[in-house]
Amino acid sequence: MLRQFFQELTIATRGRGLHEFTRDVERWIDGNQFKHGLLTLHLRHTSASLLIQENADPDVQRDLEAFFRRLVPDGDPLFRHTTEGEDDMPAHVRTALTTVNVSLPIRDGRLALGAWQGIYVWEHRTRPHMRRVAMHFVGE
Amino acid sequence: MLRQFFQELTIATRGRGLHEFTRDVERWIDGNQFKHGLLTLHLRHTSASLLIQENADPDVQRDLEAFFRRLVPDGDPLFRHTTEGEDDMPAHVRTALTTVNVSLPIRDGRLALGAWQGIYVWEHRTRPHMRRVAMHFVGE
Amino acid sequence: MLRQFFQELTIATRGRGLHEFTRDVERWIDGNQFKHGLLTLHLRHTSASLLIQENADPDVQRDLEAFFRRLVPDGDPLFRHTTEGEDDMPAHVRTALTTVNVSLPIRDGRLALGAWQGIYVWEHRTRPHMRRVAMHFVGE
Numbered sequence: 001m002l003r004q005f006f007q008e009l010t011i012a013t014r015g016r017g018l019h020e021f022t023r024d025v026e027r028w029i030d031g032n033q034f035k036h037g038l039l040t041l042h043l044r045h046t047s048a049s050l051l052i053q054e055n056a057d058p059d060v061q062r063d064l065e066a067f068f069r070r071l072v073p074d075g076d077p078l079f080r081h082t083t084e085g086e087d088d089m090p091a092h093v094r095t096a097l098t099t100v101n102v103s104l105p106i107r108d109g110r111l112a113l114g115a116w117q118g119i120y121v122w123e124h125r126t127r128p129h130m131r132r133v134a135m136h137f138v139g140e
Numbered sequence: 141m142l143r144q145f146f147q148e149l150t151i152a153t154r155g156r157g158l159h160e161f162t163r164d165v166e167r168w169i170d171g172n173q174f175k176h177g178l179l180t181l182h183l184r185h186t187s188a189s190l191l192i193q194e195n196a197d198p199d200v201q202r203d204l205e206a207f208f209r210r211l212v213p214d215g216d217p218l219f220r221h222t223t224e225g226e227d228d229m230p231a232h233v234r235t236a237l238t239t240v241n242v243s244l245p246i247r248d249g250r251l252a253l254g255a256w257q258g259i260y261v262w263e264h265r266t267r268p269h270m271r272r273v274a275m276h277f278v279g280e
Numbered sequence: 281m282l283r284q285f286f287q288e289l290t291i292a293t294r295g296r297g298l299h300e301f302t303r304d305v306e307r308w309i310d311g312n313q314f315k316h317g318l319l320t321l322h323l324r325h326t327s328a329s330l331l332i333q334e335n336a337d338p339d340v341q342r343d344l345e346a347f348f349r350r351l352v353p354d355g356d357p358l359f360r361h362t363t364e365g366e367d368d369m370p371a372h373v374r375t376a377l378t379t380v381n382v383s384l385p386i387r388d389g390r391l392a393l394g395a396w397q398g399i400y401v402w403e404h405r406t407r408p409h410m411r412r413v414a415m416h417f418v419g420e
Contacts (some may be wrong), residue, residue: 002142002178002282002418006247006280038320038416040243044254046194046353052380053324054372057317060361062371064376066358071211071351072143076205080200092193092200093207100192101243103320103381105416107286112414114324117380134252135247136178137416138142138278142282144316144419155345180318180383184394185306188332211351214395218346221339232333232340233347241383276318278282278386278418 001010002138009133009137013123016087018061020118025053026111028135035109039140041119042101044132047091048123049098049138052108055118068094091124098122106139144276145172149273154265156227158191158201161273166251168275177279181242181259184272187231189238189265208234208264226269231264236242239263244277253261284317284419285312289413293403298341300320301413302399306391308415315389317419319322321382321399324412327371328403329378330402348374352407371404378402386419 007028011021011118025039042048054060072093075086080086100120121131130140147168154161165181183190194200212233215226222228242259245252253259261271287308293299299308304320323330352373355366360370362390385392393399401411 004142004178006245035284037245038178038284038318038418040245041254042244044252044257046192046200046254046256047232050378052326057361057363060326060369060372061144061300063359063361064373067352067373070358072207073253076207078210079203081197081203083197088412089203090370093204096191096193096208097237097377099379099381101239101241101381103243103327104322104384105286105320105414107414109308112322112416114326114412115324117324132254134223134247136252138178144282144318146316146385178318180385182384182392184397186332186340186394186396212347216347219343220351221336221337221343229340229343236331236333236344236348237377239379241379241381243415248339260399262377272394274385274387276392 002140004138008134009132011121013129013131015128016123016126018066018120018122020055020120022119025119030046032074034106035140037106037137039104039106040136041105043100046095047125048131049095050100050102050122050123051120052117053120054116056116087126094124144278147275151261151271153271155268155270156263156266157205158260158262160258162261165259174277175280176247177246177277179244180276182274183240184237184274187265187270188261188271189235190240190242191238191260192257193260194256196230196256223257227266234264248261282420284418287415291401291411293411295344296403296406298402300335300398300400305359305399308349314386314417315420317386317417319384319386320416322414323380326375327405328401330380330382330410331378331402332397333399334396336396352419361379367406373405
């Protein structure tokens with residue numbers, strides 16, 4: 001008999017960069033003893049992303065950030081939407097270039113992540129923010 | 141008791157740019173009185189995207205479009221696939237850089253969108269097109 | 281009565297480029313006679329992507345690859361993470377710019393793909409790899 005569950009996580013970012021929260025997701029799974037099913041995460045913001053990436057070498061996170069900073073420069077004169085500063089519109093572009101959705105099967109109580117995959121909030125604003133992630137589980 | 145529902149939307153775009161259709165999705169949810177569940181949208185095309193982005197300041201949409209036009213220039217001599225014109229291959233690249241899938245929890249009859257998030261078809265071809273979005277709901 | 285099923289596919293890539301596996305997915309659907317439901321695919325790697333793209337003209341795949349190779353050059357001095365070679369960090373960036381998740385409705389036993397859409401593993405490393413895709417189906 002399939003059932004569904006909802007939860008919302010709040011992630012405190014420390015400003016621009018990747019913030020892993022795989023453990024918070026696993027805690028929800030373990031706490032409810034989800035065994036088999038499908039997990040969906042949705043980030044409720046337009047200037048940060050959800051990302052599944054390498055969680056072994058911290059240089060990967062540093063290099064991802066460096067590449068995106070060069071690809072979408074702060075203060076680019078192309079942009080008109082500068083209400084909240086030079087990093088405002090680049091944050092929207094970086095979100096469009098990545099994603100705000102993640103869908104993961106859960107089997108035997110474990111996320112179907114690869115050996116080196118972690119789940120991140122990628123903060124694109126330079127200042128710290130509180131980021132909300134809606135979580136949904138359907139399964140048994 | 142969980143149930144599932146299907147529907148297909150057709151969105152008439154007015155050529156390149158973002159076309160919000162959050163209301164059309166909400167109309168389907170309200171019309172069927174979906175209460176709690178998971179909504180999945182899939183765009184059945186390879187030269188347009190689904191995007192969740194800011195729906196407050198229209199400059200954000202204008203700037204997103206301006207950035208992608210500069211990043212993936214029409215008529216780039218790099219491209220061989222030019223059957224349908226200078227905007228043909230750039231449209232495929234822009235689709236690859238974004239996504240054609242969206243997954244959203246629905247709770248108490250409301251999409252788990254953030255305060256500033258809207259759901260868009262991003263038309264990447266210069267001419268208007270009819271774009272089909274497959275919708276699936278599982279829940280109660 | 282909704283039920284769920286799991287499976288894992290292994291795709292042998294021939295090195296950098298797009299590798300279609302729509303048929304493998306359809307074989308799983310047909311073999312289990314899934315009629316209506318939701319299919320989720322998750323690629324368990326951080327240096328390859330899942331992509332839904334055109335499967336008619338092979339030049340589209342060639343041009344996508346050419347664009348990404350230019351956008352994220354191998355051996356870029358910006359990158360520190362070079363443990364596995366010049367294509368290592370570019371592969372992570374290319375994965376971040378695309379996605380590792382795909383969600384597709386299935387209706388009357390058929391994937392809701394558009395007429396020209398195929399499902400690909402996009403290998404970003406220059407050498408061939410074995411890539412694992414976790415599949416989940418919920419439906420009837």
